[in-house]
Amino acid sequence: MTEIVNSETHPAVRNKKTKRWLIPLIGLILLNILVVHFYKPIAPAISVKTESVLFDVLDGEVVEKPWFTLPLLGDVFLTNSLLSVGIIFIVILLLALEVHRQTKDGQIKAHGIVLLLELVISALTNMADGSVDGKWRKKIYPFYLSIFLYIAIANLTKLIPFFESFGFAVPVAHGGLQAHPWTSWFYAVTANHAAAGQQGYEVISFFRGAATDLNFTLALAITAVIAIQVLGFQAKGLDYFSKFINIKAVIRNPKMGFIDLFIGILETIAEIAKIASFGFRLFGNMFAGMVLLLFLGYMIPWVASSFIMLYEVFIGLLQAFIFGMLTVVFMGMAVRAEE
Incomplete structure (x- = not known):
């Protein structure tokens, strides 16, 4: 008799899959230690203002170039936080395609990331049931869950290693950091300051956490407050x-x-005041987390920052939950019939 082995539940198969995940993980850890040994992280330049990725360098000064210009509103700049929003949209699109793939035949066979999403959505809706009248849940919950997912992905993607680590090595007229040219277009900027007579560089990162941009958090806050008034x-x-x-x-x-x-x-x-409360709470927590990660990454590159990363995952999800839960509570209050 032929024995049929379920690859999803058989211990040997499951352990083999786990080992496949451990190999690249251990490789990345070793690569991180090796790179940090030769190239210590540079001292962070903390700026509330985001940087434009379109710019010119004139006499050692960075001059930002507008992406396009709108009538009455003025110049619009392509910032590194706006590029991060593009990554958020790509992640959401991939999640939507995976959900569609698993449910396209009319039957829900959730597994993997889709099963995780189902558990998260179920938990969030159960917690909000007491705040929202039953007849309004179909209108409020899609907005509530979408805003949670959007902020959660924004907060988690900023923990990807290449965020705030890779960017343009811009030559500056005075001071700056040393850079080792690996190729004609790829430079490794070091933590050492450029010596006298040596060309110095500063780094403008390609990506920056979207929630560390006040424009992003205030836009979400304004959207949430307007939606509350519309439902009311x-x-x-x-x-x-x-x-x-x-x-x-x-x-x-x-x-x-x-x-x-x-x-x-x-x-x-x-x-x-809800706009300021929503926007500045999210911005303050995520910006503080970014500053903490940058400074610890500079002082203790591959020990303490790993634990702070785990802490930032928790804070990022918590802030998404608080923003979404406050929104759903205020929406429930707006549609509730007065006694």
Whole structure:
């Protein structure tokens, strides 16, 4: 009798697959130690402002070039954080294609990353069920889950090794770092400062974590707050805006109505403050994580930074969860019928 072996559950096959994953992992660790031994990470240049990847060098000064110009709005620059957004879209597209591949025949046979997504989505929706009325879940949950996935991928992709490590070696007029030319176009910039009479370089990285750009976090915050108002209007119509400007209360009872009018002003300020709360919380946490990783990578390249990477994975997922959960709670409050 022929014995059929299930490759997914058989211990020997599973152990063999695990060893296949360990080989490149160990290889990358050894490569990291080897490279750091010869090329110590350069001292980080911390900047809140993102860098344009389109530029000219004039007299040792970097002059940013606009990507294109929009009427009334002005120049638009192709920054390294914007390139990171492109990577986020590619990751989301690959996830969507994998989900489609596993469900295209009408039957869900989730495994691998799709099974992980299913478990995450199930956990997130279960936690939000108490905050959202049942009839509004189909409208709120897609936005809630999409914004969580988008921020989570943005926070995790910034931990890829080539983020903030590879970039343009730009010659500078004064100071700068030494660089060893490996080829005519590929340079290895060292941590040593250029000696007198020697050409110095600075590095403009190709990629930077999207959530470390205030434009990214504020854009998400504005989108979330607008979506909250749209759902509130869909649920209550024009009466929704009476919590901001309650003219009816002033007409019915002028004395108490002015109190309601003052409360409406406070409600308006609170809604606007949500943009700052959403945007600056996410930006502050992720920017602080980037600074911590850069400095520890410079001081203790291949020991402490590994543990901080694991910590940043946790913080990145936590910040995505907080942003999404606050959004779903505020949306639930906006559509909830007043008693």
